[in-house]
Structure formats: C-alpha cells, structure tokens
Amino acid sequence: MCGGCVRHRRRGxxxxxxxxxxxxxxxxxxxxxxxxxxEAKTVEALRARTVARYAAESGIALGVAELRSHHLVNRANxxxxxxxxxxxxxxxxxRIDLSRTxxxxxxxxxxxxxDRGTAGAIARELAERPLQRVGELVLxxxxxxxxxxxxxxxxxxxxxxxxxxxxxxxxxxAALSTxxxxxxxxxxxxxVARGWQQRFPLTHEIQAVYAIEGGTPELVAWQERDL
Numbered sequence: 001m002c003g004g005c006v007r008h009r010r011r012g013x014x015x016x017x018x019x020x021x022x023x024x025x026x027x028x029x030x031x032x033x034x035x036x037x038x039e040a041k042t043v044e045a046l047r048a049r050t051v052a053r054y055a056a057e058s059g060i061a062l063g064v065a066e067l068r069s070h071h072l073v074n075r076a077n078x079x080x081x082x083x084x085x086x087x088x089x090x091x092x093x094x095r096i097d098l099s100r101t102x103x104x105x106x107x108x109x110x111x112x113x114x115d116r117g118t119a120g121a122i123a124r125e126l127a128e129r130p131l132q133r134v135g136e137l138v139l140x141x142x143x144x145x146x147x148x149x150x151x152x153x154x155x156x157x158x159x160x161x162x163x164x165x166x167x168x169x170x171x172x173x174a175a176l177s178t179x180x181x182x183x184x185x186x187x188x189x190x191x192v193a194r195g196w197q198q199r200f201p202l203t204h205e206i207q208a209v210y211a212i213e214g215g216t217p218e219l220v221a222w223q224e225r226d227l
Contacts, residue, residue: 045202047197048196048197048200048202049202049204049226051082051083051195051196051197052083052195052196052197052200052202052203052204052226053195053204053224054083054195055080055083055084055085055195055196055197055204056085056193056194056195056204056205056206056224057193057195057206058078058080058085058193058195059075059078059085059086059087059191059193059194059195059206060087060191060193060206060208062075062078062087062193063087063088063089063191063193063208064191064210064217066089067089067189067191067210067212067217068215068216068217070215071089072089072090072091072186072189073087073088073089073191074087074088074089075087075088080195082197082198083195083196083197083198084195084196084198085193085194085195085196086193086194087191087192087193087194088191088192089189089190089191089192090189090190090191090192091164091167091186091188091189092156092158092159092186092188092189092190092209093159093160093162093163093164093167093168093183093186093187093188094163094164094167094168094169094172094186095154095155095156095159095163095168095172096109096154096155096156096159096163096172096175097155097156097157097158097159097160097161098126098130098131098134098137098155098156098157099126099130099131099157100159100160100161101159101161101162101163101180101181102161102177102179102180102181103123103124103126103127104123104177104179104180105163105175105176105177105180106122106123106126106127106175107119107120107122107123108174108175108176108177109151109154109155109171109172109175110122110123110147110151111175112150112171112174112175113147113150113151114147118142121141121142122140122141122142122143125140125141125142126140130157131157132157133157134152134155134156134157137151137152137155154169154171154172154175156190158188158190158209158220158221159188160187160188160211161181162181162182162183162187163176163180163181163182163183164182164183164184164185164186164187165182165183165184166184166185167186185212186212187211187212187213188209188210188211188212188220189209189210189212189217190207190208190209190210191207191208191209191210192205192206192207193205193206193208194206194227202226202227203226203227204224204225204226204227205224205225205226205227206222206223206224207221207222207223207224208221208222208223209221209222
C-alpha cells in the first residue's frame, strides 16, 4: 500500500472525528443555552412572585393605616416602583355571619330566597356544622347552586355576629330577628390586597380580617394565595 493512500485515509478518519466532535460540542452548547434560559426564567418568576407578595403586603399596610384613621380604604393600581397593588376594605358587619349570627337571623336571610321550611332546615344545619369557608355553602343539604349564589353576597364567616345596620343592605336588615346583635360602626373589617409586578401576569392576594376594638385594628385571620 502506498504511503500517500495511508495518509489520505488517516486524514479522512481525522475529519470524521473532528466533525463528530463538533456535533457533540454543538449539542452541549445548545443544552447549556437552553438550561441558562430556563434558569433565567425561573429566577425572573421567583422575583415576580416576591415582588407581588411585597406589593400585596404594602396594600394591607395601607388598609390598616386607614382603619386607624377610621376609614375603609378603596384604592386601585397604586404604583410602587415596578410593582402595583390594589386594596379594598370590606365592612363584614354589613353581612350576616353564617356561624356567629343568631339562627333566627340566618333563617331570615335564607327566607329571602327560598321557602320557610327549607330556610329553617338550612339554619339548623349551619348551627350544627359551622362552615370553614363561605364557598362550602353549596355542600350544605338543601342549598342549591342558585340559592348559594343569591345568599353569598350577604353572608360571611369572619364577622363577630353583629350587624351594622347603618351599612347593611336591605336584604340583611330585613332578615334581622328581634334578638340580633346590632352595631352602628364596623367591628370586623376584611382587607383584601392584590399585588403584582408590572408586565407579569402573576398576582398575589392577601385577605386579612381585623377586629376594630377601641379604634385599634387587631388581626384575626390571614390568608394568602397566588392568582
């Protein structure tokens, strides 16, 4: 075999090895780039979640400050650097507490939307098995989806049982029994704050319930979730 043919064959093998190595290196580079992009997106998402939570907490802080000044806050799209938040304070005493208001008043609320017998059965069921969430109302015997949708705007489970007759809607006032506890100012307030980072879809929501005693808000309950 001539020396030139051997050298030519060796060069061919070397070329194939180089091309194979380049393909492997190209694949590794692609994987590294993909991993880097995924890690960057993960870090970006974590930052957006953290910013959203801090923005929501700022909304709660504003709501509490307004409560100390005897105001119920209602603010939307408050700018906070590259974040925003909205906050609303809701007078829970303008609703009937399905767990703490007297049974006659609870029955009266349901009588606004269904017959007396069904309303009584529901009130007894609620007295025996208090709800943990208003959303559980549809699980109570005799409560249809339509009935729950009609009652929920006038109901809560986070009040102290008293009804603020100066703020309650007509459906709530009409349901009051003669033994119902009534107040003239809110004693339980729900502050709902939502925060988000601009240009990001993730929103963080905080719901905080405060007892108003002597003008000083005291935290009763706190819930958080991502939307």
